Amino acid sequence: MRLLVIEDNRSLVANLFDYFEARGHTLDAAPDGVTGLHLASCHHYDAIVLDWMLPRMNGPEVLYKLRNEHGSDVPVIMLTARDELPDKIVGFRSGADDYLTKPFALPELEVRLEALLARASGQRARRVLEVADLRLDLGTLEATRGGQSLHLYPACRKLLEVLMLASPAAVTRERLEYALWGDSPPDGDMLRSHIYELRRSVDGPFETKLIHTLPRTGYRIGLPYASAADGR
Template sequence: MPDRAKTTPLPVREAHGQPLVLVVEDEAALVTLLRYNLEREGFRVIDAANGEEALLIVKEQRPDLILLDWMLPALSGIEVCRQIRRSPEHRRTPIIMLTARGEESDKLRGLEVGADDYVTKPFSPSELVARCRAVLRRALPQAETEVLQYQDLSMDLATHRVRRGAKDVHLGPTEFRLLRFLLENQGRVFSREQLLDHVWGRDIYVEPRTVDVHIRRLRKAINIEGAADLVRTVRSAGYALDVNI
């Protein structure tokens, strides 16, 4: 499956050079696959086969990103995530849960204990790499480019200018914030309630259906004749910045 998102430079810690990824997974074949694809894309990789080993490595080597399997022997991925988030030193370390559990309630549970994202098995290695880049950009904002891009759509954060191909796109403030959030989380599906929390804020009461109105306005503004619809609607789930295929 080809990468859908444009490749962007990896944000890094100057002391280490390449970002260090800790893969916490007890399936050796999957560890090998992940290591190959991550190292090919410029990451350094270390691995742990169980939760206890993972917690020790986090303390000693301070990885930039953790890929954490949900189903681990002895100490579950959920508990590992919970313990990492309790530590002042590591509470901001990005964590992506790897899980075969596809139920929405399970995914929400992972996010509630502190995971930044989740990927359901089986997954595309190229999608996982894109998710890794996205969470690292969010965790290290000082290294984030001022231009967000997906396909032929770009957003210049410094000038607040949005373009689709050679065409300027004019957006209202809410549509701009909505598009920025989707650009920063390419390919990930968000429910109306999640979009309300992230774009409008938890302290503002807005009807969930209001999201639909702004999504329609955003679609009308960014979609051009003969080009792909960049906003995907997932029935009973939500919306994503993702080419409809």
């Protein structure tokens, strides 16, 4: 399990690292909300542990931006001393999957994270992603557009999944590279080659193009902005 801990309490972060790394997990940490949002949007994590009171950007704002601007569905558990019902409602409405108040027991956090990952895995196995007339069944791995079956290599299928999960938001090049190669991307611009192959399958035979390049940012999948606004 790869975790991102967004927390400014150094002692708590150290305790989390000691506990979870001893159990074979990998952790990254961010001491403030802006750094946490950047890491969460550029890298893949199995789950995020998010504090509420953070420097630069608070937890609910980080979570709202992660869900609505970056299109991420990574499981997030809020870890906070705010234990009033109105606070919990704000947390869940911002996009939290679970809410654990301080002080807490580390084994409880662990089992809650395991439950979140199990539930997320089951949802992904059953989910069918749809963007315009493009469909991707995450259970069968079948991709179709306009009812026509698409032939996709595994790398292209993974890119398509990441782009469709984020749609209509853009996905950075760094996040796409991590989805394919983790922390060891190959030399050269192999991502561009995979995007080219993906375009050939998804857009080649069709008049309306769904895959768009955002210079200096990355890529997005969806209807062209003008067409989407016009309802076409």
